[in-house]
Every structure is written in structure tokens, then in C-alpha cells.
Amino acid sequence: MRKTTALAAMLLATSALIGGCDQVKQVVTGQSEVKEAPYPERVYWGDTHLHTANSPDAFGFGNRLEPEAALRFAKGEEVTSSTGIKAKLARPLDFLVITDHSDGFASIKDLYNAPRSFITHPTMLRWYDMMHESPEQSIKAVGEIIDAKAKNNLPPELLNPEGAAERLKNNWRAHIATVERYNDPGNFTAFLGFEYTLMNRGNNLHRNVIFRDGGNRVAQVLPIASNNTIVPDGLWDYLDAYEKKTGGKALTIPHNSNLSNGEMFMLTDPSGGPMSAEYARRRAAREPIVEITQIKGDSESHPFMSPNDEFASYGDAGWELGNLDFSEKTTPDMQPGSYVREALKRGLLIQQRTGENPYKYGVIGSTDSHTSLSTADDDNFFGKHPGAEPSDKRVTRSQGLGRHDERQGWNYLSSGYAAVWATANTRAAIFDAMMRKEVYATTGPRMVLRVFGGWDFKADDLKSDWVKAGYQRGVPMGGTLKAGSGVPSFVISALKDPQGANLDRVQVVKGWVDASGQAQEKIFDVVWSDMDKRAAVGGKVPAVGDTVDTATATYQNSIGAPSLATVWSDPEFDPKQRAFYYVRVLEIPTPSWVNYDMVRFKLTLDPKIPLKQQERGYTSPIWYNPA
Amino acid sequence: MALKDSARRLLREPLVHFLIAGALVFTLLSGRAPDLGERRIVVDERVVGALVGRFYDSFRRMPTKDETDGLIRDWVADQVYYREALSLGLDEGDEVVVRRMRRKMEAMAVADAETKTPSDAELQALIDKDPARYAEDPQTSFEQVYIGADTPQNRSMAEVQLARLRKGEAVSGPPIPIPARFDKASGHEISSAFGDEFTLGLRNVAPGQWTGPIASGLGLHLVKVSARGASQQPVLSKVRQRVENDWRAAATARAQAEAYARMLKGYDVVIELPK
Numbered sequence: 001m002r003k004t005t006a007l008a009a010m011l012l013a014t015s016a017l018i019g020g021c022d023q024v025k026q027v028v029t030g031q032s033e034v035k036e037a038p039y040p041e042r043v044y045w046g047d048t049h050l051h052t053a054n055s056p057d058a059f060g061f062g063n064r065l066e067p068e069a070a071l072r073f074a075k076g077e078e079v080t081s082s083t084g085i086k087a088k089l090a091r092p093l094d095f096l097v098i099t100d101h102s103d104g105f106a107s108i109k110d111l112y113n114a115p116r117s118f119i120t121h122p123t124m125l126r127w128y129d130m131m132h133e134s135p136e137q138s139i140k141a142v143g144e145i146i147d148a149k150a151k152n153n154l155p156p157e158l159l160n161p162e163g164a165a166e167r168l169k170n171n172w173r174a175h176i177a178t179v180e181r182y183n184d185p186g187n188f189t190a191f192l193g194f195e196y197t198l199m200n201r202g203n204n205l206h207r208n209v210i211f212r213d214g215g216n217r218v219a220q221v222l223p224i225a226s227n228n229t230i231v232p233d234g235l236w237d238y239l240d241a242y243e244k245k246t247g248g249k250a251l252t253i254p255h256n257s258n259l260s261n262g263e264m265f266m267l268t269d270p271s272g273g274p275m276s277a278e279y280a281r282r283r284a285a286r287e288p289i290v291e292i293t294q295i296k297g298d299s300e301s302h303p304f305m306s307p308n309d310e311f312a313s314y315g316d317a318g319w320e321l322g323n324l325d326f327s328e329k330t331t332p333d334m335q336p337g338s339y340v341r342e343a344l345k346r347g348l349l350i351q352q353r354t355g356e357n358p359y360k361y362g363v364i365g366s367t368d369s370h371t372s373l374s375t376a377d378d379d380n381f382f383g384k385h386p387g388a389e390p391s392d393k394r395v396t397r398s399q400g401l402g403r404h405d406e407r408q409g410w411n412y413l414s415s416g417y418a419a420v421w422a423t424a425n426t427r428a429a430i431f432d433a434m435m436r437k438e439v440y441a442t443t444g445p446r447m448v449l450r451v452f453g454g455w456d457f458k459a460d461d462l463k464s465d466w467v468k469a470g471y472q473r474g475v476p477m478g479g480t481l482k483a484g485s486g487v488p489s490f491v492i493s494a495l496k497d498p499q500g501a502n503l504d505r506v507q508v509v510k511g512w513v514d515a516s517g518q519a520q521e522k523i524f525d526v527v528w529s530d531m532d533k534r535a536a537v538g539g540k541v542p543a544v545g546d547t548v549d550t551a552t553a554t555y556q557n558s559i560g561a562p563s564l565a566t567v568w569s570d571p572e573f574d575p576k577q578r579a580f581y582y583v584r585v586l587e588i589p590t591p592s593w594v595n596y597d598m599v600r601f602k603l604t605l606d607p608k609i610p611l612k613q614q615e616r617g618y619t620s621p622i623w624y625n626p627a
Numbered sequence: 628m629a630l631k632d633s634a635r636r637l638l639r640e641p642l643v644h645f646l647i648a649g650a651l652v653f654t655l656l657s658g659r660a661p662d663l664g665e666r667r668i669v670v671d672e673r674v675v676g677a678l679v680g681r682f683y684d685s686f687r688r689m690p691t692k693d694e695t696d697g698l699i700r701d702w703v704a705d706q707v708y709y710r711e712a713l714s715l716g717l718d719e720g721d722e723v724v725v726r727r728m729r730r731k732m733e734a735m736a737v738a739d740a741e742t743k744t745p746s747d748a749e750l751q752a753l754i755d756k757d758p759a760r761y762a763e764d765p766q767t768s769f770e771q772v773y774i775g776a777d778t779p780q781n782r783s784m785a786e787v788q789l790a791r792l793r794k795g796e797a798v799s800g801p802p803i804p805i806p807a808r809f810d811k812a813s814g815h816e817i818s819s820a821f822g823d824e825f826t827l828g829l830r831n832v833a834p835g836q837w838t839g840p841i842a843s844g845l846g847l848h849l850v851k852v853s854a855r856g857a858s859q860q861p862v863l864s865k866v867r868q869r870v871e872n873d874w875r876a877a878a879t880a881r882a883q884a885e886a887y888a889r890m891l892k893g894y895d896v897v898i899e900l901p902k
């Protein structure tokens with residue numbers, strides 16, 4: 001009898017039937033207690049943004065890899081991608097957050113697997129037929145689904161928590177059970193989370209949610225859908241209620257501000273009125289960090305706001321032209337609200353006015369991959385979704401889902417990862433490091449970056465135990481300078497990825513509010529390779545050179561330096577001016593994934609398509625508040 | 628509205644699911660030809676409910692009697708065509724139909740494996756097959772002094788610095804953001820900081836005195852290993868979760884492969900080469 005039921009259930013794939021007995025399992029680690037370091041001694045690498053077959057769009061794109069495959073891949077196991085390619089990370093990750101869309105969580109998978117006669121909604125039936133017809137039609141169906149979502153026009157059956165409550169509950173619990181099985185404190189941290197796909201007319205306001213807790217707490221709630229809301233308050237209410245109900249903790253991470261047409265980091269509140277101190281406080285408390293770089297472009301900076309920054313345009317091409325679904329073109333006046341550097345500046349301005357800084361962001365990178373595969377290495381890049389997995393077509397294929405042609409495959413970045421200075425590899429330690437913003441972003445390479453800010457650091461500090469001194473006499477990245485006098489000084493140390501390229505330079509990006517109340521920015525080159533041979537000209541350090549051979553997609557570490565360190569004091573410090581300082585580290589030029597594809601598939605590409613890049617790391621800022 | 632509601636309610640009934648599913652199972656397990664020779668098409672409440680419900684979703688009103696009759700006539704036509712098409716074998720060579728059926732069969736095959744629990748003996752057998760995979764990484768405690776990039780100049784410098792270290796003098800190299808001292812570090816941890824090359828190099832270093840230089844992805848290092856743990860046999864109670872995860876992943880893959888192999892046995896696959 002039991003067997004027949006299971007068969008029936010599988011045929012129907014209404015997971016409601018198998019879900020009844022599905023208890024969320026407590027993790028049995030069997031290991032001894034995980035030892036915590038007195039202060040963070042090593043950096044942990046992870047991806048806070050990954051989609052599996054449970055995400056409606058990922059499934060529609062052809063992703064058939066469930067969360068288990070995603071977890072095994074992140075831990076370093078070989079898996080077979082949805083398009084049949086063997087995939088393995090050169091180096092495993094230390095942690096992973098699977099963030100499937102809560103809007104329609106697992107719904108397209110269930111729709112696809114349902115008997116056709118059960119589908120009553122004409123649009124859903126149409127998508128059902130398209131998905132079953134061919135991969136091309138399936139991708140077109142996803143285009144329609146994303147459009148409908150952007151227009152807040154999805155069939156209620158896909159979202160409606162009433163009709164779908166049972167289905168959602170069972171899918172969510174199955175997901176929790178899998179994640180619990182793979183969370184291995186001390187060795188590999190698997191977080192519970194989801195993506196809240198908030199959008200206003202195609203303007204990307206998406207947030208990822210990360211829970212600090214295990215399944216015993218998280219299973220007490222269901223992932224909340226953004227439905228038709230256009231402000232994040234509903235999510236924050238939900239998380240407040242979650243914390244109150246369970247005693248747990250959660251944070252949210254906004255991403256792809258570069259596709260928000262200025263709405264992610266507004267100077268006003270979402271309705272256009274003046275931002276209240278209460279809104280600013282609530283946002284800052286819930287959103288300690290922001291995802292600054294990922295496959296769909298880099299959101300650090302844009303030449304429109306930073307014309308003097310010759311490195312500002314990295315990862316902007318294609319993405320800067322419109323919002324997420326391209327329903328609205330981007331105009332220059334929208335750009336300031338879409339990039340993180342500007343957000344940090346706006347945060348100071350709002351703090352000046354209200355006393356609260358809503359955009360006091362630490363930064364991380366992540367992939368937002370929809371393939372279940374967290375890849376950010378250019379020589380092993382599995383793309384944004386199964387339609388962009390390695391093939392001879394992906395570089396030049398339009399990514400407009402049949403609606404527009406402005407964005408093509410090569411606009412994708414093989415980016416990025418989240419680096420976390422935590423005291424142990426556990427949910428609690430990594431989450432807490434994120435809350436205190438002791439984190440940084442890279443576009444993929446695993447370079448090690450440390451920064452401490454204080455009032456009395458001198459060059460000599462680097463000769464002794466400067467890390468210990470940094471914690472004792474200063475604050476690490478993500479912190480706010482303690483009260484002090486004189487000029488703030490920063491201990492900065494950068495180390496290349498042990499399996500990657502040398503470093504070109506280390507820069508400090510400073511933002512401040514001047515005497516007239518205007519936000520300003522300036523970039524200081526503070527230490528670089530071959531300083532004796534590369535003297536700054538007109539305040540700018542000359543380019544490091546270029547060893548990339550695009551014919552073979554190779555480079556040489558014959559230029560640049562493996563490590564760069566300095567103690568830097570702000571020569572323009574004004575104690576009356578509110579400021580932030582973050583570090584940007586550039587690698588020497590290396591081949592991009594497009595170049596590796598070109599060699600691998602013997603492609604002839606339009607010369608306008610870039611084949612190399614300077615990958616980089618961004619640290620969380622250190623802030624200064626006048627007394 | 629009332630009809631739609633009752634149809635909806637009906638469709639949520641597990642019993643109804645079960646009956647339909649049972650019929651499908653029977654059909655699938657019995658080979659092909661869903662009509663089983665029975666030339667009967669039943670229009671019951673469920674069918675009408677679904678048709679009316681779909682109409683309502685499209686037009687936001689209930690269909691008139693004529694419209695309902697039209698929906699039913701069309702549904703009957705679907706069934707007649709479907710059965711006739713199957714009897715003519717029109718599903719054959721249709722990739723969409725073929726893939727869909729295959730996916731359903733594959734899902735059936737793994738359903739059982741997903742709910743099974745392995746015995747301790749099974750898990751132990753898995754460990755015994757590849758003990759190294761589950762063994763705790765041997766832990767190494769060591770100090771390292773970073774010299775810089777691997778250049779001839781730095782290699783000579785390493786010699787000088789090594790001599791000083793061996794005399795007990797304090798030596799420091801360029802500052803880097805990874806610790807000078809590692810306490811009981813696993814191979815994974817060491818590789819993560821220095822790269823695999825260094826981890827391998829470190830393995831051959833005799834404990835107790837400064838030696839080097841050892842090369843890493845960062846350049847050259849002088850090292851002193853103070854203690855090295857032995858590789859220990861993995862104990863099931865400590866690695867149960869990992870082994871069980873592997874067991875389950877393997878069991879699912881195996882169930883699918885075995886189910887296919889079983890079915891394949893019933894077929895003669897003949898490869899006809901062109902003459």
C-alpha cells in the first residue's frame with residue numbers, strides 16, 4: 001500500500017502527498033564542539049546567492065539540479081550540470097546560502113511535473129506546454145514569467161499562499177531537511193535562506209535573506225513572497241515576527257542595485273517623501289551588507305558619478321542601459337541610486353540630516369548563478385543559467401529573452417565570492433561576522449585583504465604582530481573609528497590568490513560630506529607593485545602592464561606583486577567631516593571567461609568584445625563620525 | 628461559482644488523486660495503450676469541474692449551458708484523438724512525449740531510494756571502500772616566514788634568513804594577512820591559505836627545525852613544523868552525516884541505473900551498421 005502511494009505521489013508530483021510524514025531533521029553532527037578563535041584569523045569563502053531547480057526561473061531555464069547537487073558541488077564534489085557537462089570546483093567553498101526565489105518557490109517545478117489536466121489557468125497551461133515543447137520554448141516561457149512578475153501580473157495560483165500553502169510547506173521542509181544534512185559545523189556551513197524578489201515595474205529591489213538558525217527554528221515559518229508589494233517593509237515585518245516567534249536571527253542582502261534604475265539607494269523614502277530616521281534605522285539594522293558584484297554585473301561604481309576613476313566602469317557594460325527586464329531604459333540621473341559607492345555617500349548625507357545612516361553597508365560578492373553551480377573562476381565558469389552553460393554560442397547569445405538585444409552573453413561577469421573574517425566555520429560565527437560587516441567582496445579570485453583603522457598606526461606596526469595590534473588599537477573593516485584625535489591611519493595588507501594572479505595596486509576610496517553639505521569622493525593609490533619604477537604622474541599611477549596572450553588565454557605573473565602592504569594616513573582629513581574609507585585592490589590583467597571560451601571553442605569574436613580584465617576586491621568601509 | 632468550488636474541493640481530495648494516480652500506474656505498468664481495449668470515455672464530475680474551472684479562470688464567469696456542452700464536446704474529441712493517435716503509434720518519435728514519459732519513470736525509480744535509511748553496516752562498508760575520503764585530515768602545527776615572490780634574488784635571501792633562524796634570531800619577511808603560526812591546521816586549511824603546492828611541500832618537512840624555502844602560490848616560505856598528527860581511521864559515529872549523504876546520493880543514482888538496467892534486459896538492442 002505504501003509503495004503504491006509513493007508511486008502515485010511521484011506520478012502526480014504533488015508533493016503534498018509525500019509531504020505528510022516529512023519531519024524536519026535535527027542535524028546530527030557527531031563532531032565535537034567547534035573551536036572558536038579569539039579573533040578572526042582566517043577568511044572563509046562562500047556564495048550567499050545561488051539558485052537551484054526550486055527557483056521558478058531557474059527551472060524554466062532548464063535547471064534540473066536540486067539543492068543537494070548545489071551543496072555537493074560547493075563542497076568540492078563533482079556533479080553533472082543540467083546540460084550534461086561534468087562540473088567540479090578547483091577549490092571547495094567554506095559556506096553556501098541557497099537562495100531560491102520565495103515568489104513561486106518550487107512552483108514551476110511542480111507545474112512542470114503536474115498532470116496537464118490539473119492545470120486550469122490558461123496562462124499557466126500555456127507555459128506548461130511551452131516548457132514541455134523544447135528548451136528554446138522553455139526559455140521563452142521564463143521570459144514571459146519574469147515579465148509577468150515585473151508587472152506584478154503572475155497567476156495567483158503560482159503565488160497565492162492560500163491555495164499553495166500545503167505545497168509550499170512541503171517543498172520548504174524538504175529543502176530544510178536537505179540543507180540540515182549538509183551543514184557540517186567546523187567544515188562546511190550550509191545556511192537556510194531565500195530570495196525575496198521585490199520589484200517595482202522591473203526595477204530590481206531584490207533581497208536575499210539569510211537565517212542564522214537551524215531547521216528547528218526556520219521550519220516554523222514559510223518563506224514570504226514579495227507578491228505585489230514594491231517596498232521592503234513587508235519583508236522586515238516578517239523577519240521581526242520570525243525573530244520574536246523563534247528567538248532566531250536573520251539578515252537581508254540587497255543585490256543588483258545596478259538594475260534598479262536608481263531605486264535601490266534613494267535619497268528619499270520609497271514613496272518619494274523625506275526619509276525618516278526610523279526608516280533609515282530599520283533598514284540599516286536589517287541590511288548590514290550589500291552584494292556589490294555578481295554575474296549580472298558589478299555595482300561598485302559608474303563613470304557617470306566617478307569620471308576621474310579610470311577603473312569605475314568594470315562590469316557595467318550592458319547592465320547600465322536599463323532596468324532588470326528592460327521595461328525602462330536608464331537615464332543618467334537614475335545612476336546615482338544604483339551604485340554602492342554612491343549609496344555610501346548618500347548614507348552620510350542622510351545621516352547628516354536624520355542622525356541615522358540607512359546605507360552603512362559592508363560588501364560581499366556572490367554569483368546569483370541559476371545553475372545550482374557556484375562558479376566565479378573565469379577558467380571554470382558555468383554561467384548565469386543552463387542556457388548560458390559552456391557552449392560555442394553563449395558568448396554572443398542575446399540575453400534579452402527575446403524581448404531586447406542590448407545585453408549579450410559576454411556582458412556576464414564570472415563573479416563573485418563572499419569573503420568573511422569569522423572566528424569559526426559555523427552558521428553563528430559567519431552570520432555574526434556579516435552583522436559586524438567584517439567581510440569583503442571579490443570578483444572571483446580568493447585574494448586575502450585586511451584593513452584596520454585607528455589613530456596611532458605607524459609603518460613600524462607592520463614589523464610586529466599587526467593583526468593583534470589592529471584589533472587592540474583599532475577597528476577592522478566594517479567598523480566605525482573609535483573617538484580619537486589626530487589623523488586616522490589604516491593598516492592595509494593584501495595578498496594575491498595563491499592560485500591566481502599578482503596584484504597591481506591597492507587603493508583607498510574615500511567618501512565624505514564637505515563643508516557645503518555636498519558628498520565627495522576621492523581615490524588614493526596607497527601602495528602598488530614596483531613603486532620605484534612606477535612613479536605617479538599627475539596623481540595617477542601608470543598602468544601595471546599586460547601579459548595576457550589572448551590566443552592561448554594565458555597570463556604571466558612576471559608583473560605585479562604577490563603581496564602589498566602599507567600604513568596609510570589620510571592627508572586630507574578634516575575632523576569636522578563625516579567620512580568613509582574602503583579599500584579596492586586590483587589584480588594585473590588576466591583573461592576573462594570569454595577569452596577562455598574563445599580558445600576552447602575556437603571562436604572568432606567581434607573585436608569590441610573585451611577578452612581581458614583586472615579582477616578586484618572591495619573591502620567593507622571603515623566609517624568616521626565627527627564627535 | 629458553486630460548481631467551480633465543488634470541483635476545486637473535489638480536486639483537492641487525496642482520494643481522487645489516488646484513484647487517478649492508481650489508474651495511471653496501472654496503465655503505465657501494463658504496457659501501453661491506455662484504453663486497454665475498452666472503448667469507453669467517461670465524462671464525470673471531475674472532468675466537467677476541471678473544464679468549467681479553466682473556463683472561469685479565463686473569462687471570470689461561469690460558462691452558459693451551451694458553452695459547457697462545447698467544452699465537453701471538445702474534451703471528448705481530445706480523448707478520441709489521443710487514443711486513436713496512440714493506437715496509430717503517433718507518440719513514437721515525438722521527443723516531447725518520449726522525454727516526458729522517461730522523466731516520470733525515472734522519478735518513480737528513485738522515489739523509494741529517497742525514503743530508505745541505510746544500516747550501520749552499509750555505511751561502514753562505504754567507509755571501508757575509501758577510508759581516506761572520510762579520515763580526518765592529519766593536522767599540522769607549524770610556523771612560516773614569508774620571503775616573497777619566487778625569484779633568484781629571494782632564493783638567496785631565503786638562504787641568509789634560514790641561517791639566521793637556525794641561530795635563533797628573529798626574522799620577519801614582508802607582511803601578509805595570514806598568520807605566521809598555524810596550530811593544528813588541516814590540509815584543507817593550509818591549501819586554502821597557501822595553495823596545494825605548499826601543502827605537499829610541507830608534508831616532506833621533518834619536524835623540529837627551520838627549513839626551506841618551500842614554494843607556494845604566493846612565493847617562498849621558510850617553515851618549522853612543530854607537530855604533525857597521524858592520519859586516523861575514520862569512525863562512523865563522527866562522520867555519519869557525511870557518509871549517509873554520500874550513501875543517499877549514490878543510492879539514488881544506483882536506483883535509477885538499476886531500474887533502467889532491469890527494463891533494458893527485456894529488450895533486444897540491435898545495432899545495424901550500414902552495409
